[in-house]
Amino acid sequence: MLANDPAKKLSFKRCISNGDLVIVYERHDNMRAVTVSENSVLQNRFGVFKHSDWIGKQFGSKVFSNKGGFVYLLAPTPELWTLVLSHRTQILYIADISFVITYLEIVPGSVVLESGTGSGSLTTSLTRAVAPTGHVYTFDFHEQRAGSAREDFEKTGLSGLVTVTVRDIQDEGFPDEFAGLADAVFLDLPQPWLAIPSAAKMLKQDGTLCSFSPCVEQVQRSCETLRTSFTDIRTFEILLRTYEVREEKVDKFQRESDGSNGSLPCKRRQCSDGSNVPISPIPSVMARPCSEAKGHTGYLTFARLKCLS
Numbered sequence: 001m002l003a004n005d006p007a008k009k010l011s012f013k014r015c016i017s018n019g020d021l022v023i024v025y026e027r028h029d030n031m032r033a034v035t036v037s038e039n040s041v042l043q044n045r046f047g048v049f050k051h052s053d054w055i056g057k058q059f060g061s062k063v064f065s066n067k068g069g070f071v072y073l074l075a076p077t078p079e080l081w082t083l084v085l086s087h088r089t090q091i092l093y094i095a096d097i098s099f100v101i102t103y104l105e106i107v108p109g110s111v112v113l114e115s116g117t118g119s120g121s122l123t124t125s126l127t128r129a130v131a132p133t134g135h136v137y138t139f140d141f142h143e144q145r146a147g148s149a150r151e152d153f154e155k156t157g158l159s160g161l162v163t164v165t166v167r168d169i170q171d172e173g174f175p176d177e178f179a180g181l182a183d184a185v186f187l188d189l190p191q192p193w194l195a196i197p198s199a200a201k202m203l204k205q206d207g208t209l210c211s212f213s214p215c216v217e218q219v220q221r222s223c224e225t226l227r228t229s230f231t232d233i234r235t236f237e238i239l240l241r242t243y244e245v246r247e248e249k250v251d252k253f254q255r256e257s258d259g260s261n262g263s264l265p266c267k268r269r270q271c272s273d274g275s276n277v278p279i280s281p282i283p284s285v286m287a288r289p290c291s292e293a294k295g296h297t298g299y300l301t302f303a304r305l306k307c308l309s
Ligand SMILES: C[S@@+](CC[C@H](N)C(=O)[O-])C[C@H]1O[C@@H](n2cnc3c(N)ncnc32)[C@H](O)[C@@H]1O
Pocket: 089, 090, 091, 092, 115, 116, 117, 118, 119, 120, 121, 122, 123, 139, 140, 141, 142, 145, 167, 168, 169, 170, 171, 188, 189, 190
């Protein structure tokens, strides 16, 4: 991910070393995170891969097994990490995450407060966005989840940019030491309205808040509370349509007659006398909407702190 060097310089390390985390990529729907260990092997349906063969290769390399099968070794970016991390809770996915980062105006150097941490999916992207000089302070009242998130941030090399604390934010609010210091606050809590007054205290003048809730009743209640100290309150639902692009064999006649870029492959053509003529299919790149696209995840409510002076 990001090498977190003490000089706080962004550095994207491109060569794989012993101990690095890599994403072993078979297909877009089949990948996993592996820590490279000189004497270990990875075994899958394509054969046995020696980790020692990976060391010194660049991220993005294609590597081969003893049987000539292959996988790609990709860098553990937040986008890929979200797809492979262990789900200890519901998580935010990339469509919501990217909107949150843009709309909260999170940039390098920002200070962000978040609760709850959950599986750290959003936290990972927030942390990359604030690097190299900002910081994410994330809070969860579940001790074990907080501990697992800390371990994950160590693994992904982000631990110098994120602090995980165990705290009940709905009950106690954010710690007073952050009052007036946060550029942005993000809430993914069952009763966010309980944490909103504290979030308002934490924000710098003009700071932004976002609350993620799966149900519209939670949104309504949050908006009522937001009105006291916030302006520009807006709620969004982000729906993403994903396409699968792959090569398929398509019959030539069909392509010419319907001008399509992706209709079903067909093996025979019907002649005027009713007989079927076999047609040799030709390879063609097809793009189709994925059948299992994600629907509703939740509502994102954004607001900006009112200037009270
Ligand atoms: C849905 S998960 C957050 C998922 C996270 N946004 C992600 O992308 O991985 C909600 C988290 O809020 C935590 N939580 C619930 N109530 C809380 C409270 N009062 N204070 C702090 N954390 C709380 C839960 O323990 C849980 O881990």
